[in-house]
Structure formats: structure tokens, C-alpha cells
Amino acid sequence: MQREELADLNAFLAVAEEQSFTRAAARLGTSQSALSHTIRRLEARLGVRLLTRTTRSVAPTQAGERLLGTLGPALETISAELSSLRDLRDKPAGTIRINTGDHAANTILWPALRKLLPAYPDIQVELCIDGGFADIVAERFDAGVRLGEALAKDMIAVPIGPDLRMAIVGSPAYFASRPAPVTPQDLAGHQCINLRMRSSGGLYAWELEKDGRELKVRVEGQLAFNSVPLILQAALDGFGLGFVMEDHAAADIEAGRLVRVLEDWCPAFPGYHLYYPSRRQPSAAFVTLVDALRYRR
Structure with missing residues (x-):
């Protein structure tokens, strides 16, 4: 059905119901x-007269009554459904799928969702926990979570957490038998606990930086975990030494269970x-969620 035909039917319904x-x-x-032109056009297209017109009144013909009996309930159903869709737009509802990593899920997403x-x-x-970089469009996610430095340019990005830092930590017992590293090169003489990347399967190179100088240090040790x-x-x-998010180790550092090195x-x-x-x-539900997650300094 063409949009013009639907408009013509709606016009007929109004005249038949108002009888004027x-x-x-x-x-x-x-x-x-x-309106008269619209009704004549509809009658010409259908090949039947739908309304009987007199100087005092307008009434449906037999064909008009038949059309009215079908058209009225149908348009009421359409109107109700459109109203329902408007309510859905205005009322936050529906499912939101987010691709994220463990750390963001536990420290930011869940506290906000709770x-x-x-x-x-x-x-x-x-929440789909994934250590890799999923294609959120291809995999039909509504959104993803990544660190700010790893975002694609064609995406809208909303900050949901503060700046982060890494920390290199070891226990007092570990340092009791060896000196703390003073430079990144000193890590070669230490047992370092490697992180096996779930996405690539490779070992993560520790990313260090000082005064604009960036280093990616390949470390060695007895242990590797994902x-x-x-x-x-x-x-x-x-x-050995672990390289973890600062907030993961903060409580243990403060309590003296871990010692932080190479902080600079x-x-x-x-x-x-x-x-x-x-x-x-964005749906109303998505807008509500984004507002709840948005980081405000």
C-alpha cells in the first residue's frame, strides 16, 4: 500500500465517522x-461510490459500510501499536549487550549497574567478558568497552572511568633475597610473572614510559597466567614481580603485603x-545506561 492510499483511507474514515x-x-x-478531492480520488481508484452526499448529510453507501467495518478496527490497531512504540521509545526498556574485559566489568560496569x-x-x-578486541557491529553488540588509547575513530566514545596506571609489585619476602629493580633493564635479573593474552595467545610485553621514552619489555620467569x-x-x-593495574594492588601495597617498584x-x-x-x-534504555556510566571528574 502506498502512503497516499493510506492517507485517503484515513480521510474516508474521518468523513464516515463524522458524517460531515x-x-x-x-x-x-x-x-x-x-477533502472532497481526496474522497473522489479514492472512489475513482476503487471504482465504487463510498459516500452518499446530500445537502444536509453524508452517509456511507453499502460499499462504504463494508470498507468502514474493516478499516476502522484495522486503523485502531495500527494507532495503538504506534502509541505502544512511542511509549517504548520514551520508557527505558529492552536488552543492551556490551562487550568488555574483566577489569572494566568488575570495577566500573557492575558498580554502576548495581x-x-x-x-x-x-x-x-x-555483559560479554572478552579479552580481545571484538567487532561490536559484526557481533551485534550495542557497545563495547576499551581503554581510551585503543578506540577506533569512527566510534562515539564516552569516558566511563578515571585515568589508570599500572604497577610493578613484589612481596617483601621476594625482595628479602634480592635488590629492587631501579631501571627497566634490571627486570632481566628478576623472576617476572607473565600474562598470556587471551586474544592473541602471546605474552604481554610490559609497557613502560618515562620522560617521553617508551619501552616494551619482554620479561621472563617461571610463571605465566592468562x-x-x-x-x-x-x-x-x-x-616474582607482577605487572597489574594499580587499583588491583592498591590495598595490598597500602597494607605492606606488596612493595611497588619502578613507579616512575x-x-x-x-x-x-x-x-x-x-x-x-540510541534507545531510551541505552541513553539511560550511558548517562549512568558517564565519568564525571
């Missing part, structure tokens, strides 16, 4: 002459951002 071209024209916000979701029972959120909590635990148990080689870097395609038309 004057009242129907006022209801539709058009002129009587334009506060948000009780107030919006019609919002459902699915789990940061295990790296932290092994460091606590005295098996671990500058801050852009924190987590929620990102999504610039062409995405």
Missing part, C-alpha cells in the same frame, strides 16, 4: 475542498571508554 465534510476537515486539519537496574526493571543488560588475579596472588606468595616508569594513561557506532540511533 466540515467536521472531518476540521478533525484532519485540511480544507473541505481538499545502582541503576533496580530503578529500571524493564532494562536487561548482558588471569590477572592469579598474577597478583603469585606475587603475594613471593614467586608507570605514568597514567586514558581510562575506560564506552564506545558505539556513530550511526547508531
Whole structure:
């Protein structure tokens, strides 16, 4: 059905219900002459007369009554459905799928969701924990979470957390038998706990920087894990140096269970951002979630 045909049917319905071209024209916000032309066009297209016109009244013909009996309920159903869709647009509801890593999920996303979701029972959120760089468009995610320095240029990026830092840590027992490293080159003489990257399968090179000088240090040791909590635990148990997010180790550093070294080689870097395609038309639920996650300094 063409848009023009739907408009003509709506015009017929108004005239038939009002039984007056004057009242129907006022209801539709058009002129009587334009409305008469529309009805004549519809009748010509259908090949039947739909309305009987007299100087005092307008009434449906037998064909008009038949069309009215079908058309009225159908248009009411369409109107109700459109109203329902408008309500869905205005009322935060629906499922939001987010691709993220463990650290962001635990430190940023879940704390925010824990506060948000009780107030919006019609919002459902699915977090997919992934250590790699998923194609959120191809894999049908609504959004992803990455560090600010790793974002694609064609994405809208919303900061959801503060700047981050890494920390190189070891236990007091570990340092009891060896001196603390003073330069990155000193790491070659230490047992270092490696991180096996889940995405590539390779070992992560420790990224260090000082005074604009950047280094990627390949470290060696007895242990390698693809789990940061295990790296932290092994460091606590005295098996070597771990390279972890500062907030992972902060409580243990403060309590003296871990000793931080080479702190001047671990500058801050852009924190987590929620990102999504610039062409995405956000739903009310998505807008609500983004507002709840947005980092405010």
C-alpha cells in the first residue's frame, strides 16, 4: 500500500465517522475542498461510490459500510501499536549487550549497574567478558568497552572511568633475597610473572614510559597466567614481580603485603571508554545506561 492510499483511507474514515465534510476537515486539519478531492480520488481508484452526499448529510453507501467495518478496527490497531512504540521509545526498556574485559566489568560496569537496574526493571543488560578486541557491529553488540588509547575513530566514545596506571609489585619476602629493580633493564635479573593474552595467545610485553621514552619489555620467569588475579596472588606468595593495574594492588601495597617498584616508569594513561557506532540511533534504555556510566571528574 502506498502512503497516499493510506492517507485517503484515513480521510474516508474521518468523513464516515463524522458524517460531515466540515467536521472531518476540521478533525484532519485540511480544507473541505481538499477533502472532497481526496474522497473522489479514492472512489475513482476503487471504482465504487463510498459516500452518499446530500445537502444536509453524508452517509456511507453499502460499499462504504463494508470498507468502514474493516478499516476502522484495522486503523485502531495500527494507532495503538504506534502509541505502544512511542511509549517504548520514551520508557527505558529492552536488552543492551556490551562487550568488555574483566577489569572494566568488575570495577566500573557492575558498580554502576548495581545502582541503576533496580530503578529500571524493564532494562536487561548482558555483559560479554572478552579479552580481545571484538567487532561490536559484526557481533551485534550495542557497545563495547576499551581503554581510551585503543578506540577506533569512527566510534562515539564516552569516558566511563578515571585515568589508570599500572604497577610493578613484589612481596617483601621476594625482595628479602634480592635488590629492587631501579631501571627497566634490571627486570632481566628478576623472576617476572607473565600474562598470556587471551586474544592473541602471546605474552604481554610490559609497557613502560618515562620522560617521553617508551619501552616494551619482554620479561621472563617461571610463571605465566592468562588471569590477572592469579598474577597478583603469585606475587603475594613471593614467586616474582607482577605487572597489574594499580587499583588491583592498591590495598595490598597500602597494607605492606606488596612493595611497588619502578613507579616512575608507570605514568597514567586514558581510562575506560564506552564506545558505539556513530550511526547508531540510541534507545531510551541505552541513553539511560550511558548517562549512568558517564565519568564525571
